[in-house]
Amino acid sequence: MSPHPASFRDPDGFVYTEAGTLYRAVAPTGVAGLELLQSSGLYARLVGEGLLVAHTTLASTDDGGRVLQPERLPFLSYPYEWCFGQLKAAAQATLTIQRTALEHGMTLKDASAYNLAFRGAQPVFFDTLSFAPYQEGEPWAAYRQFCQHFLAPLALMSRCDIRLGGLLRVHLDGIPLDLASALLPATTRLVPGLAMHLHLHAKAQQGGGGEPGKTRTATVSKNGLLGLLDSLESTVAALRWEPQGTVWADYYAATNYTDTALLAKERLVGELLDAVTPAPALVWDLGANTGRFSRLASVRGAFTVAWDFDPAAVEQGWREVVERKETSLLPLTLDLMNPSPRCGWAGVERDSLQDRGPAEVVLALALVHHLALANNVPLPRLAAFLAQVGKHVIVEFVPKSDSQAQRLLAHRPDIFPHYTQAGFEAALEPHFTRLRREAVPGTERTLYLLQARPA
Structure with missing residues (x-):
């Protein structure tokens, strides 16, 4: 083994x-x-x-x-793919688990964010061996790790810029506390929880003192540990981030679809999902926005990962999953121009996006024109990538005459002579068998159901 x-x-x-x-x-x-x-x-x-x-x-x-x-979870995601709300939920779950462990005479010996995944809206801990017997007087050994993996990124995302959550992809062992302290606004030193758990904590580490108020011979009573958890819980709870109306978070409000066309597209996507046999267990929706079309797969019983690069769209999608208490839809953050790579020790500790596939079905709706026209990805390369990550693909072609494509070309020269429907179909041919092609009523767009050819 x-x-x-x-x-x-x-x-x-x-x-x-x-x-x-x-x-x-x-x-x-x-x-x-x-x-x-x-x-x-x-x-x-x-x-x-x-x-x-x-x-x-x-x-x-x-x-x-x-x-x-x-138990095998349906999909393993990583903290650098979580939105703010997911990281906060995972932090709160970790503190709840530690508090419950103390009630049963045990403690978490580590508090890595990589010990959790999601069943839809529910964060779940999966490292059975992280629990150890609690010894009276011992401080919480995982305190610094919790602050690096959870509190530091949450504070930076809440108080500085939501994009700073991306530091978790660079710092796989958690964001160093001295870095978080340096980046946070000076006003956060007046917030008791952030002052103690981040700023003073960082200063204590730099001075060689380890944890605040802790020496090698120091003891911490159980009540002291519970007080620490109380403080961490209130500090985490007070951190908030409200997704503002970015272009993509408000996509459906600003789209060129009529209500009739949007409903027709939903009907067609549902029909194409139903045409896949056997019924898929895992679906990836690339460029999912807030997850409207992702839900067409999840309600059919597939565990569906709704990937999008916009933090506001993913956050909105996550909040809807929580409100509905869904267990089979998981919004995650992903930039397809720089997807999650293999990383960590020896470059293989964390799987890449492709390592975690292929999904039985990949949805790529209103995506191709963004990658091809806004990011210069050649259609043959795009087709090869889709064949790599999906056994079946439901993909939408948006012609240049579509208003959304025109929007992408508005401030740049049209250097894409091969971006035509015929060019798109030619790019697909080496990689896929075409099962269905359907025009979306009320639009110039076309949906395809494709099956990847054997490698």
């Missing part, structure tokens, strides 16, 4: 796959913590509240370890 490239940091065990099935190997050193997790009632409570993935214990190993089969 070979550990997953991302599962090497914990000596108590690792995750691996065999024949497509996910397993967790628990070393003998991790068995006591695992047994306490179950016997204390913590495991049952967290699983029951949807905060922890369930697992089945399959066997004991010859050396006294265990083999578990954890």
Whole structure:
């Protein structure tokens, strides 16, 4: 058995796959913590509240370890792909888990954002071996990690610029506190929670003192730990970001579709989804905006990832998922001109976008003209990429005469002689079998249902 490239940091065990099935190997050193997790009632409570993935214990190993089969989540996303609301929800879930753990005589020994994923609106913790017995007087070992992975990026996104969440892609171990402190406005030093957990925390680290108020011999009572959690919870809760009306967040309000044409497009996309057999389990919607068309797939039972590059659109989509309490739609942030790469240790610790595919169906609606006309992506390269990430693709072609395409060309010369419907179909031919082609009533646009040819 070979550990997953991302599962090497914990000596108590690792995750691996065999024949497509996910397993967790628990070393003998991790068995006591695992047994306490179950016997204390913590495991049952967290699983029951949807905060922890369930697992089945399959066997004991010859050396006294265990083999578990954890629930497999439908899609693994990364913190640098989450919108503000998702990162905040994950932070609050982590603090709730730590508080609940203390009630059951345990503690989280780490607080990495990479230990969580999402079932739609629900953040869920999946690192079973992150729980350790709580020892009276011990400070929370994961405090600094929580501040770097959650509090620092949330503060920067809320108080500086939402795009600073992208620093998480550069700093995979969390945003350094001295960097966050330097970037935050001076006024945040007057906010008690930010002053203590970021600014003073950063200063203590720079001075070699570690955590604020903590030395190597210092002890922290359980009440002190609960007070720390209270402070972190109130600090996180007070951080807010309101998505303003960006061009793309208000896309459907400003689109050139009539209501009749929009409904016709929805009907056609639904028909094309229904034509895919077997019914897809995983759908990616590239350029999903707020997720209106993504929901056509999720209501049909597919776990649907709604990717978009605009933070405001993704945030609005996320809030709608939360309001509806949806479990099969996941909005995420992605710039297709610079998609999530392989990164981390040895360049393979975190999977790229392509590594996590192909999806059974990819939706690429009102997307091609943005990539081709605004970003100069040649149609053959675009077709090859779509064939790489989707077994089936539902794609929309928008001609230059469409007002949205004209908008993209308004301030630049038209250097795209091959951007025609015939040119688009020629680019698709080497990579796809065309199953359907449908004109969108009331528009000049065309929808295609394609099946990727075997590689």
